[in-house]
Amino acid sequence: MPPSVDCRRVWIKGASGAGKTTLAKEVARRLGLDHVELDALHHDAGWTAAPAALLQERVTRALDDERGWVVDGNYDSKLGALVLERAQLIVWLDLPLGTKLVRLAARTLRRWLTSEELWNGNRENLKGAFWGGDALFTWAVRSHFRHRREWLSKHSGRPLVRLRSPREVAAWLATVGPTAPRSAISSSGPRGSHPGC
Secondary structure, three states: OOOOOOEEEEEEEEEEOOOOHHHHHHHHHHHOOEEEHHHHHHHEHHHEEEOOOOOHHHHHHHHOOOOEEEOOOOOOHHHHHHHHOOOEEEEEOOOHHHHHHHHHHHHHHHHHHHOEEEEOOEOOOHHHHHHOOOOOHHHHHHHHHHHHHHHHHHHOOOOOOOOOOOHHHHHHHHHOOOOOOOOOOOOOOOOOOOOOO
């Protein structure tokens, strides 16, 4: 069994379509913590991206370290170590690329068909999802490989849970919460066993 991990400040990371927000909402619910979605703080009306200083200010205001939080999203280049230095546990959803792309396609189609409002009046459109260098699917593929190249060393020495399949995500989630068993699941990756919350 791994050493006990204080899970009052949890950062859930991964590429688009990995399930960050879905998992973060459930972890926050189980632990009775606030959920902070970085996309909601980053995307202003008209898909205008918040500059780094403004995003850092928004995130700083949203994080209550004493009470705790569950953050989902990345934005490493704009946030620097702001979330990294405060997180007590990092959960990396490193699912297979095919799994993420299938999920992303289903989510994008659903949002487009229902005209679902995301943040600050923004709605997904098919052009933004599929065309251009900044298209959602292009971004998802690029970030998948970039994360695999960079994140192990970037998060070295920090409590890290690397989950590589939906089954591993479900097994780890079963360890989260005040009444969950404090057991660990084996990892097929270099990090050994996964701490529960």
